[in-house]
Structure formats: C-alpha cells, structure tokens
Amino acid sequence: MSYDYANNYEKQMKKGVLEMLVLKLLCSGPKYGYQIIREMKEKSGEIFLLRDGTLYPILYRLEDDGLVASEWSGGEGKQVPRKYYRITEKGAAALEDIRAVWQRISGGVDQILEG
Numbered sequence: 102m103s104y105d106y107a108n109n110y111e112k113q114m115k116k117g118v119l120e121m122l123v124l125k126l127l128c129s130g131p132k133y134g135y136q137i138i139r140e141m142k143e144k145s146g147e148i149f150l151l152r153d154g155t156l157y158p159i160l161y162r163l164e165d166d167g168l169v170a171s172e173w174s175g176g177e178g179k180q181v182p183r184k185y186y187r188i189t190e191k192g193a194a195a196l197e198d199i200r201a202v203w204q205r206i207s208g209g210v211d212q213i214l215e216g
Contacts, residue, residue: 119155119159120163120199122149123137123160123163124168124193124199125196126140126144127169127186127188128188128196131186132187133174133183133184133186134153134184134186137151137160138152163192164186167189167191168188168192169186169187169188170189171186171187
C-alpha cells in the first residue's frame, strides 16, 4: 500500500518542477519538443520520462506567459518543419526566481527530514 502512495507522491513532486527544468534546458539554445524530451531523460538519469501529452501543455503555458517563444523551421529536403522553442529574457529572469524558490523549499524540507 505504501508503495502505491510513494509512486503517486513521486508523480506529484515531478509535476511541480517540470516548468523549471524545461526553462533550464532551453537556456542552452532553441530546441524542438522531442529534443527536450530526450535531453530531460538523458540529463536526469531517466528520472524524468516525459510524453508529448505532458510536455506540450507546459510549453504552451510557458509561451502564453511570455517565458518562451517559438518559431517554425523550414523543412529542407526530406526534413520535416519543426517548431523550436527558446527561452526569452523574461523566461531567464523567471527561471532565476523559480530556482531561488526551489532552493528555499528543498532546503526547508531537508532541514525537517534531517532534524
């Protein structure tokens, strides 16, 4: 019974940090959706395994908030046109604020768990 609870808890915790992680991945340059999914998987040691249905609503929300901007690439030859997302100045500033909040929260949690 506690195992199911742990799985549900893990899912909820992951949801809370996805926007921050997507913004961080975009700091290294524009990326299309599958690139973000692949990098998230690789850089997290397969802790974050996103699906399209999870990632795209996050990207749309970030775009609506002005934290990311998107642009279609023209498909050349057999390459399919892709929508690339990049972090905006507002997004970079928001990421710093979000990181500070994350550090404060995770530090408080650690103090309680270790105390």
